[in-house]
Amino acid sequence: MPHSTPALTEADRLMTVCNSCRYCEGLCAVFPAMEMKRAFTDGDLNHLANLCHACGACYHDCQFAPPHEFDVNVPQVLAQVRAESYAQYAWPAAARPVFARHGQVLVLGMIVSFALFLAGFVLASDPGALWAAHREPGRFYALMPHNAMIALFGAAFGWMVLAVAMGARAFWRDSGASGVLAGDHGAAGRDAARLTYLDGGGPGCFNEDDMPKDRRRLWHHLTFYGFLLCFAATSVATVYHYALDRPAPYAWWDLPALLGIAGGIGLVIGPLGLLDAKRRRLAALRATPHEGMEYGFVVVLLVTGASGLGLRILGETGMLGPLLALHLSAVLTFFLTAPYGKFVHGLYRYLALARYARDMRRAHDS
Amino acid sequence: MPQWDVLVAGGGNAALCAAIAAARAGCRVLIVEGAPKFYRGGNTRHTRNMRCAHDHATDTLTGPYSEEEFFDDLMRVTGGNTDQDLSRMMIAQSKPMLDWIQQQGVRFQPSLGGTISLGRTNSFFLGGGRSMLNALYRTAQGLGVEVRYEHEVVALDIEKGHFRSATVRHPAGTETITAASFVAACGGFQADFDWLKEGWGGKAENFLIRGTPNNRGTVTRMLIDQGVRQIGDPSQCHAVAIDARAPRYDGGIITRLDCVVLGVVVNQNAERFYDEGEDIWPKRYAIWGRLVADQPGQQAYIIFDAPNIERFMPSLYPPISDPTLAGLARKLDLDPVRFEETITGFNAAVIGGRPFDTNHKDGNTTRGLAIDKTNWAQRIETPPYYAYPVRPGITFTYLGVKVGHDARMLMADGTASDNMFAAGEIMAGNVLGQGYAAGIGMTIGSVFGRIAGQEAAKHAA
Numbered sequence: 001m002p003h004s005t006p007a008l009t010e011a012d013r014l015m016t017v018c019n020s021c022r023y024c025e026g027l028c029a030v031f032p033a034m035e036m037k038r039a040f041t042d043g044d045l046n047h048l049a050n051l052c053h054a055c056g057a058c059y060h061d062c063q064f065a066p067p068h069e070f071d072v073n074v075p076q077v078l079a080q081v082r083a084e085s086y087a088q089y090a091w092p093a094a095a096r097p098v099f100a101r102h103g104q105v106l107v108l109g110m111i112v113s114f115a116l117f118l119a120g121f122v123l124a125s126d127p128g129a130l131w132a133a134h135r136e137p138g139r140f141y142a143l144m145p146h147n148a149m150i151a152l153f154g155a156a157f158g159w160m161v162l163a164v165a166m167g168a169r170a171f172w173r174d175s176g177a178s179g180v181l182a183g184d185h186g187a188a189g190r191d192a193a194r195l196t197y198l199d200g201g202g203p204g205c206f207n208e209d210d211m212p213k214d215r216r217r218l219w220h221h222l223t224f225y226g227f228l229l230c231f232a233a234t235s236v237a238t239v240y241h242y243a244l245d246r247p248a249p250y251a252w253w254d255l256p257a258l259l260g261i262a263g264g265i266g267l268v269i270g271p272l273g274l275l276d277a278k279r280r281r282l283a284a285l286r287a288t289p290h291e292g293m294e295y296g297f298v299v300v301l302l303v304t305g306a307s308g309l310g311l312r313i314l315g316e317t318g319m320l321g322p323l324l325a326l327h328l329s330a331v332l333t334f335f336l337t338a339p340y341g342k343f344v345h346g347l348y349r350y351l352a353l354a355r356y357a358r359d360m361r362r363a364h365d366s
Numbered sequence: 367m368p369q370w371d372v373l374v375a376g377g378g379n380a381a382l383c384a385a386i387a388a389a390r391a392g393c394r395v396l397i398v399e400g401a402p403k404f405y406r407g408g409n410t411r412h413t414r415n416m417r418c419a420h421d422h423a424t425d426t427l428t429g430p431y432s433e434e435e436f437f438d439d440l441m442r443v444t445g446g447n448t449d450q451d452l453s454r455m456m457i458a459q460s461k462p463m464l465d466w467i468q469q470q471g472v473r474f475q476p477s478l479g480g481t482i483s484l485g486r487t488n489s490f491f492l493g494g495g496r497s498m499l500n501a502l503y504r505t506a507q508g509l510g511v512e513v514r515y516e517h518e519v520v521a522l523d524i525e526k527g528h529f530r531s532a533t534v535r536h537p538a539g540t541e542t543i544t545a546a547s548f549v550a551a552c553g554g555f556q557a558d559f560d561w562l563k564e565g566w567g568g569k570a571e572n573f574l575i576r577g578t579p580n581n582r583g584t585v586t587r588m589l590i591d592q593g594v595r596q597i598g599d600p601s602q603c604h605a606v607a608i609d610a611r612a613p614r615y616d617g618g619i620i621t622r623l624d625c626v627v628l629g630v631v632v633n634q635n636a637e638r639f640y641d642e643g644e645d646i647w648p649k650r651y652a653i654w655g656r657l658v659a660d661q662p663g664q665q666a667y668i669i670f671d672a673p674n675i676e677r678f679m680p681s682l683y684p685p686i687s688d689p690t691l692a693g694l695a696r697k698l699d700l701d702p703v704r705f706e707e708t709i710t711g712f713n714a715a716v717i718g719g720r721p722f723d724t725n726h727k728d729g730n731t732t733r734g735l736a737i738d739k740t741n742w743a744q745r746i747e748t749p750p751y752y753a754y755p756v757r758p759g760i761t762f763t764y765l766g767v768k769v770g771h772d773a774r775m776l777m778a779d780g781t782a783s784d785n786m787f788a789a790g791e792i793m794a795g796n797v798l799g800q801g802y803a804a805g806i807g808m809t810i811g812s813v814f815g816r817i818a819g820q821e822a823a824k825h826a827a
Contacts, residue, residue: 020620020681023414023494026475035479038680060500061493063411063618067404070620201492202473203501210500 001039007080011045017064017072024058027201029191029356030078031058036359043174046088049081050171050345050352056285057200060210066284075285083290086344089174091166098340103292106300106337113329120144121321130321139249139315140324146247149328150238156335163339168347177355184361188353192346195220208280219273223301224346226266230308233260249315261312267305271298297342304330370396371826372819373532373545375519375585376552377401378410379495380790380811380818382502384549386470387819389509393826396543397511398534400518400552401580406499408553409577409762409791409807412618413495414478415488416467416808418460426474429486433457436487439803443652447799455771456797459813464489467812471501481679483646483725488805519552519585524592527775527783547785547822550775551815554763554791555583556603557615562760565600572664574608576759579615586792589767594786595778598765598795604802605655607631608759610665611683623754624678626654627724627742629670630712631756633661636695636705638712643731643741646724652802655758666756667698669709672748677724685752694751711735713745762807764795773818785825787818 003009015034018024025031029051037044056075064070087099098105121130121143129142136142141149191197195217199205204212237256240246250257275298278291307327314323338344372388374381377399385395399406419433436457440448468474473492477485484490491498507513520540521533529548534541555561557579562570590596612621626642631654633639640657644650658666675685688694695705715732722728727741767788768776775783790811797810 016680017620017682020679021494021618022478022679023491023497023619025478026490026492032479038676057493057497061497063494063496064620065404068616069613201475203471203492211504 001041003045004042005081005084007077007084008042008045010077011049011081012040014072014074014077015040015045015048017070018074021064023063024061024074027057027061028053028055028197029353030074033356033359036363043176045081046085046171047175047177047352047355049078049085050348051197051356052078052082053195053198053205053349054079054285055198055200055205056207056214056282057203057205057212059285060206073284076287079285079287080290082345082348083287083293085171085348086167086293086341089167089170089348090340090344091163091170095163095340098337099290099293101292102337102341103296106296106333106341109333109337110300110303110329113332114325117144117325117328118322121325131318133324134316134318134320138247140311140320141248143321143324144328146241153328153331153335156332160335160338164344164347167339167344168351171348172351175352175355177351177358180354180358181361184354184357187357188350191353191357192350206282206285207277208282214277215273216277219270219277221270222266223270223274223298226263226268226270226305227301229259229263230267230305231263233257233263252312257312260308264305264309264312267301268309271302271305274298275302293341300330300334300337304334368544368546370394370543370545372396372547372549372822373398373543374549374551375532376408376550376790376792377406377513377515378408378551378553378790378811379413379499379502379808380792380815381549381551382407382499382506383467383470383812383815384551384787384789384819384822385506385511386502386509387816388547388549388823388826389506389511389819391820391823391827393823395506395511396545397506397513398517398519398532398543399513399515401515401578403515405578405580406503406515407496408581410499410811411496412577412616413491413498413805413808414619415484415490415805416463416812417488417803417805418464418809419457420461420464423486426476426489427486428477431487433461436460439487440797440806443801443803444799445801447801449796452769452771453797456809456813459817460809463809463812463816466816471505472498473501484804519588522548522585522588522592524589524786527593527777527781527786529783529786546826547787549787549789549815549818549822550585550589550767550792551789551811551818552585552792553578553581553583554603554794555586555600555765556581556760556763558582561587561600562763565602565765566659569659569664572757573605573659574610574612574617574621574757574759575615576606576608576612576617576621576761577615581762581791583763586766589775589786593777593779594783595768595776596765597768597793598763598799600763600765602764602795602798602800603655604652604761604764604798604807605659605758606652606761607654607658607666607668607756609681609683610755610757612757612759617682617759620682621759623668623681623756624651625668625670625674625754626651628674628677628744629668629746630709630739631666631668632700632705632708633666634663634700636700636708638708638735638737639666641737641740643727643739643743645741646727651804654756655760658756659758664757667700668754668756669694669746669751671746671751675752681754683754685754687750687752689749689751691746691751694753698753698755709746712739713747716743716745718744761802762791762794764798764800766792766795769793769796769814771817772821773814774821785822787822789814789818
């Protein structure tokens with residue numbers, strides 16, 4: 001079957017090899033999903049690539065891995081296909097080139113938005129407030145009024161949701177995932193929440209060598225749940241503000257603060273672990289052209305978490321203004337670039353797991 | 367005092383089981399593996415399961431498989447050509463092996479998709495043979511076993527059945543290694559075509575070797591030349607029919623074809639030569655290597671039609687296809703007239719009438735042919751027509767060294783060696799005089815490997 005890119009063509013070749021072998025069937029969802037097909041469309045291959053959690057087990061277990069002449073390197077090729085699939089389905093199409101330069105775009109976005117926030121703080125209020133806001137009663141709202149924050153970040157968040165949803169819709173259609181039931185979503189939710197398939201089928205997964213001692217699952221849990229806790233902190237604070245008429249700042253023991261502190265810790269330790277794991281990852285498993293996107297996404301999360309924690313710790317000092325500018329620029333950059341970078345992996349993988357649950361259910365029923 | 371308690375030649379399942387057993391008994395163990403690290407472990411890399419007796423169904427096995435049934439299966443596939451006492455001992459030891467091998471880090475899973483008929487008898491390795499091997503290496507190295515890759519045994523110093531030392535060649539030169547006990551677990555000789563020709567003549571030129579190119583039997587030859595008793599003849603081996611387009615070495619599982627029972631098999635004269643419906647895969651898959659080896663040019667063609675294309679496990683190379691029988695014959699370089707006669711003659715003789723079912727002998731036969739197909743006979747009548755060219759694919763050879771129940775080598779003069787042991791393919795001929803049953807090579811490797819390691823340790827103590 002002809003394919004639209006060299007990576008997809010190579011993935012098709014590998015799936016033909018793997019489907020003839022099937023030794024890796026017990027390692028993860030990719031191989032059982034593959035076994036249901038004998039020919040693979042681009043959508044099927046993108047589905048398989050997004051099912052792959054990059055645990056690396058099939059590379060070390062494969063008798064045909066390089067240097068064997070059959071040159072079977074499933075994790076690397078699927079990583080390539082996966083990264084390309086994010087661009088292929090992105091909306092609007094004009095933004096797709098961002099993927100190739102995601103790292104640079106992030107750095108630029110951070111710098112520009114940081115500068116703009118600083119400038120805004122200085123221009124919109126008393127020039128001295130940047131270093132003195134911690135003495136004001138409204139604290140950071142002295143630098144940027146609450147309504148302005150809501151307007152800016154609400155708009156950015158709305159854009160992110162729209163663009164990510166449009167991309168996911170295209171991915172979903174291309175992978176032919178009709179007839180997914182609530183139970184399938186339940187199964188996919190469990191597998192995504194637990195990262196069921198990031199353990200090499202039981203013995204653990206691999207990163208820098210052939211020992212199954214990788215801890216990316218832990219780092220990912222810290223990052224993901226840290227992110228969710230931070231998101232929850234912001235949501236609870238919004239409810240406090242509008243529904244309970246309790247504007248920020250909050251004491252450390254109040255719910256938004258507790259959620260934010262816990263989430264911030266996760267969002268610092270998790271990304272640090274992930275960055276270290278990425279740095280040490282076996283060269284054979286890397287999809288090198290896309291590493292800017294991978295690193296950039298984690299770095300933005302790290303800056304978001306660290307600056308948030310910094311605000312909690314140093315919010316009573318003159319650092320409040322600069323830290324707020326850093327935190328807001330990280331969050332804004334995150335929102336604006338999320339549809340065009342690694343962020344979408346979570347949604348696509350969830351959708352791939354949902355289709356997988358549907359396919360397994362149908363295979364079981366038939 | 368020798369440098370090592372136990373020296374193990376080879377780096378596959380048998381070698382690792384021996385090394386682990388000896389290390390657990392407190393020995394200092396050295397493994398010398400001829401291959402580089404990626405290719406370590408010879409044919410174990412290509413395996414996927416082992417056949418062990420067991421009393422009950424487990425998480426990964428669908429039902430019991432008694433020692434008696436295992437023995438009956440072995441007697442059937444070997445035609446009784448086995449050392450029955452030794453085989454009974456191995457089968458009895460295969461039971462505890464299921465637990466022991468898991469204690470060494472190996473994990474099992476239910477039988478793979480497309481291999482459901484082995485789900486009761488054979489334990490499949492999670493992640494396949496290389497994964498299993500990696501687990502054994504991690505365990506061995508955790509126990510302090512030293513492993514040296516690209517270290518090939520090139521000479522043995524043996525005196526009256528007593529091992530003194532091995533000379534090993536490696537990238538930096540050669541060295542002599544002394545050890546109190548020696549375990550030979552370095553495979554068959556199937557990659558040595560000259561040796562294969564001693565059994566097969568010029569036919570061997572057309573054979574493909576399914577696994578490692580490193581198994582040239584050099585240690586086997588040294589042992590026999592220095593007084594160890596030979597077992598088996600050079601023509602006996604585990605051979606299946608594999609895709610003729612496979613590379614000469616190391617094509618592994620993905621070049622096998624499970625579709626013989628779905629159609630007919632013809633030789634270069636466009637004639638059938640054996641009952642394709644004799645029994646279900648996997649009971650008879652291992653006879654087709656020898657059958658094809660006896661055909662002209664050591665090549666044959668599996669022929670079937672459109673409805674069967676998805677009834678078997680896919681394989682690496684696509685089938686050759688054509689909308690007409692004559693067109694297919696031309697693509698295969700067969701005489702189209704003769705080929706059509708064979709197929710139409712076959713079609714006319716099909717009685718059929720029963721439900722087609724490849725899980726059981728379905729009784730759909732032909733009648734009146736010189737060679738009838740006794741099950742799964744169905745007309746080859748719906749285009750496109752498909753063909754796979756096949757050649758003999760040698761998995762491993764059976765000629766090797768004679769051993770006793772303690773895996774100790776026996777000498778040609780009837781005495782037992784006091785410190786030389788063997789396990790795996792190098793002594794498989796003790797169990798397999800001929801024929802093969804899926805997964806038994808790994809049973810031989812694990813059971814005799816463990817025993818060899820334990821006995822080698824006892825001698826070294």
